Amino acid sequence: xxxxxxxxxxxxxxxxxxxxxxxxxxxxxxxxxxxxxxxxxxxxxxxxxxxxxxxxxxxxxxxxxxxxxxxxxxxxxxxxxxxxxxxxxxxxxxxxxxxxxxxxxxxxxxxxxxxxxxxxxxxxxxxxxxxxxxxxxxxxxxxxxxxxxxxxxxxxxxxxxxxxxxxxxxxxxxxxxxxxxxxxxxxxx
Numbered sequence: 001x002x003x004x005x006x007x008x009x010x011x012x013x014x015x016x017x018x019x020x021x022x023x024x025x026x027x028x029x030x031x032x033x034x035x036x037x038x039x040x041x042x043x044x045x046x047x048x049x050x051x052x053x054x055x056x057x058x059x060x061x062x063x064x065x066x067x068x069x070x071x072x073x074x075x076x077x078x079x080x081x082x083x084x085x086x087x088x089x090x091x092x093x094x095x096x097x098x099x100x101x102x103x104x105x106x107x108x109x110x111x112x113x114x115x116x117x118x119x120x121x122x123x124x125x126x127x128x129x130x131x132x133x134x135x136x137x138x139x140x141x142x143x144x145x146x147x148x149x150x151x152x153x154x155x156x157x158x159x160x161x162x163x164x165x166x167x168x169x170x171x172x173x174x175x176x177x178x179x180x181x182x183x184x185x186x187x188x189x
Contacts, residue, residue: 074141124152141163147163148164
């Protein structure tokens with residue numbers, strides 16, 4: 001219960017700057033845009049001819065669905081919902097580096113919820129070792145997050161950007177999103 005409260009408060013705290021700079025957007029559709037809507041929105045796979053090309057409005061055609069743990073292996077979901085993601089936690093047990101990553105992040109969250117400062121520092125040191133020595137992109141993303149917020153580490157926007165840059169190059173979706181938001185903020189300002 002403490003973890004959920006901590007997570008919720010961190011989420012609200014991190015989204016506060018977004019709410020201050022929110023802008024309204026309007027989507028304007030013309031009658032011509034509405035004409036190309038398919039007549040049967042509930043077509044099943046047995047109704048579709050595999051030899052037929054996708055409709056003009058469907059630019060991507062059929063896409064292969066992948067489980068969430070394949071799309072985002074660094075997600076914190078296995079920590080907060082271990083029963084719902086048994087496949088992703090079993091996948092991480094195959095890779096000792098990911099096992100160490102999940103262990104350190106879980107240690108950090110449990111120590112924060114129990115207010116154990118020394119254990120939090122130990123967990124962050126483990127994450128930092130994974131990020132710097134082993135080059136784990138998900139650990140680099142966590143360090144970018146911590147430096148960006150000034151939580152546990154002293155706030156340093158340059159280090160946050162640097163860690164997010166390396167993590168994004170390594171495939172971290174969270175860091176890619178963080179960099180996209182950073183670039184967007186530079187363009188808006």
